[in-house]
Structure formats: C-alpha cells, structure tokens
C-alpha cells in the first residue's frame with residue numbers, strides 16, 4: 055500500500071497500558087481472572103486465545119465498555135476501571151478501535167463514516183475535517199472511495215475504512231478485534247502490513263486480538279495468550295514462539311494434540327486417548343514443521359522506521375537475562391552484527407541453517423545500532439550467562455508472569 059503525504063512519526067508516542075489483576079465475570083461465570091500485563095508504548099501486541107476465552111470482553115474492558123470486577127487498567131495515570139464518567143469519556147478519546155466488521159454506519163458513505171468522530175467529538179471546521187478524512191482514507195488505501203456505501207465494498211475495504219475512522223482522532227492506542235475474520239490469507243497479510251505501517255507513522259500502541267497463527271507469528275512485538283480463564287503468558291514474541299508450554303505450542307501449531315479441545319478444554323482421559331492415537335501415527339493436523347521464530351513484518355519501504363521497534367530493542371535487552379534460553383537466542387539472532395556488538399552479545403549458534411537466517415542475510419544491515427541505551431546503561435545490564443530453563447520458564451507461566 056503506498057502512503058503519500060504522511061510525514062515521519064511525529065507528535066506524541068503511544069500510551070503505555072498497565073493492567074494489573076484484572077478479573078471479569080458475568081454473574082457467576084468468570085471470564086478471566088488476575089490478568090496482569092503491560093502493553094509497552096508504541097509496540098504491537100497480539101492476544102491469542104481459543105474461541106470464547108474472552109478476548110473481545112478483554113478489549114471492551116480496556117475501553118471501559120465493560121466493568122471488570124477487580125484490578126486496574128492504567129492509561130496516562132487514569133484507571134479505566136475506577137475513574138469518573140468524565141475521565142472515562144476523556145480517556146476513551148485516546149483509543150482508536152477497529153471492530154470485526156468495521157462497525158460502519160450502513161447508510162453513510164465512507165467519507166461521512168470516517169468524518170463522524172470528528173464531527174461528534176471536535177469543533178473542527180468542515181475544511182479541516184476534509185483534510186483529515188482524505189489523509190486517513192489515503193493512508194488506508196481508500197483514496198477515491200469516499201462516496202461508496204459500506205454495502206458496496208469488500209470486507210477488506212470495510213475493515214480499512216474502520217481503521218481510517220479509528221485514526222481520525224490521533225489515537226495513542228489502537229485496539230483491533232479479529233482483523234482477519236472473513237478475509238483470505240493474502241488480504242489478512244495486507245491489513246497486517248497496514249497495521250505495521252500505521253504503527254510506524256503514528257507510533258500508537260497496538261493490541262490485536264486474533265486466532266490467526268500467521269499474523270501472530272509475523273506481526274507483533276509481543277504475544278499473549280488467554281486460556282482456562284487466565285493469561286497463560288504474555289511477553290516478547292520470541293518467548294511464545296519458542297515456548298514449550300503445551301497450550302501455547304498447540305495453539306501456535308494449530309494442532310489437535312494438546313489441552314485445547316473441540317469446544318473447550320479436554321479432560322485428562324480424552325487427552326490420553328488422543329495422545330495414543332497421535333503416537334500411533336494419526337496426523338494431529340496443523341503445521342508442525344513450521345516452528346521457531348520467523349522474521350517479523352517490517353514497514354513498507356519509504357515508511358518511517360518504527361519508533362516502538364527501536365525502543366523495544368533496548369527494553370528486551372534489559373530483560374534478556376530473565377527470558378528462557380531459546381527466546382534469548384532468538385532475540386540475539388534478530389540483531390544485526392553491529393547491534394550484537396553494541397549490546398555485547400554473541401549468537402550461541404556459530405553455524406546457522408534454515409530460511410530465517412537466509413532471509414536475514416539478504417536484508418541490508420543498518421549502518422548504526424538502533425537502540426538508545428547509553429554505553430553506561432549497557433555496561434550495567436546483567437549478562438550473567440544463560441539462565442536455567444526452569445528458572446526462566448516459570449517466570450513466563452501463570453497469571454503473575456505478565457510483565458512484557
């Protein structure tokens with residue numbers, strides 16, 4: 055998607071979202087409990103989870119459309135769970151939300167749909183509104199489609215129009231509910247590329263909830279997973295993509311072999327019976343040979359560098375020693391030789407095989423490191439070797455393990 059007329063990422067950076075001990079039930083049914091995680095500013099995070107685990111409820115709780123029973127969700131010093139109606143109204147303006155079908159008004163053309171929040175929430179003149187609407191339509195590849203009604207365009211276009219509308223109030227946080235629903239894999243990749251490009255242009259914090267494994271493996275900086283009413287894990291993408299946690303492994307492989315069953319979770323007897331079947335040779339489905347950490351999607355050439363990705367490098371290097379060995383290795387391998395020197399780390403494997411490294415070799419290397427840590431800060435970073443597997447995986451297990 056070509057992006058014209060939009061400058062380098064400027065203005066404010068995305069907001070950090072700090073969620074602690076968040077619990078939500080409807081009557082006696084607990085949806086999830088004790089969810090603790092931090093969405094780092096300007097980074098892209100994906101929340102995975104089998105159907106019905108409450109991913110949509112989670113998004114709605116973040117914008118105060120649903121009231122959690124316990125816990126807090128802090129954004130710029132405001133707790134969405136407990137703040138006044140007035141504060142909630144103000145804080146909601148920081149969010150851009152892209153609902154599954156774009157949630158457009160069927161009787162309004164795209165121009166009026168995208169202009170709607172500006173007319174509703176600002177006192178801007180129609181001239182100013184026109185400038186903003188056309189800019190956002192251009193950004194989302196919809197220039198020229200202003201007069202179309204939602205019913206006259208494809209599902210992918212409706213989603214992009216929903217995104218254009220989510221962008222008009224300059225959001226600091228963008229929430230996306232199942233962007234791939236109803237889209238083919240190619241269109242899903244295009245919309246993913248658009249998220250990365252928009253993130254690079256406006257540096258907003260993204261949270262995308264999805265079932266889509268491809269998207270989860272290639273788009274975000276951070277991955278989380280909800281299962282059995284809890285946040286199983288949340289952390290840098292490399293942690294989940296190399297995780298041995300059965301539910302994470304099963305989900306990312308799209309396999310039948312594991313704790314997730316046909317409708318909800320399996321009981322022990324069913325799991326054992328199925329295990330025997332898979333061991334006897336029945337194919338568990340999914341993509342078992344696609345494991346490890348694929349290259350992350352990058353902004354389209356010509357689009358500014360992602361400030362969130364730059365900050366993330368320093369952030370993950372600071373917590374590197376707390377991560378499981380396979381994740382550490384993945385992170386170190388994702389750095390250019392210059393960055394490895396800058397952070398004082400070396401890849402463990404001297405000889406690489408596989409497509410990821412081959413791809414990395416053909417990419418132009420940055421001419422200077424992209425992190426922002428001073429030499430002194432790097433000197434103070436714990437580089438105490440490789441921690442033991444048990445020590446580190448425990449940190450990424452269970453609801454208490456939410457720090458990104």
Ligand SMILES: Nc1ncnc2c1ncn2[C@@H]1O[C@H](COP(=O)(O)OP(=O)(O)OP(=O)(O)O)[C@@H](O)[C@H]1O
Nearest residue numbers: 080085103104105106107108109110111112232265
């Ligand atoms: N307003 C509500 N009142 C009562 N129960 C609700 C309400 N909203 C959602 N639920 C219940 O919460 C659970 C989680 O729903 P949610 O839509 O968040 O799941 P999800 O993970 O987004 O699923 P999917 O991937 O299928 O969209 C479901 O059992 C649903 O019935």
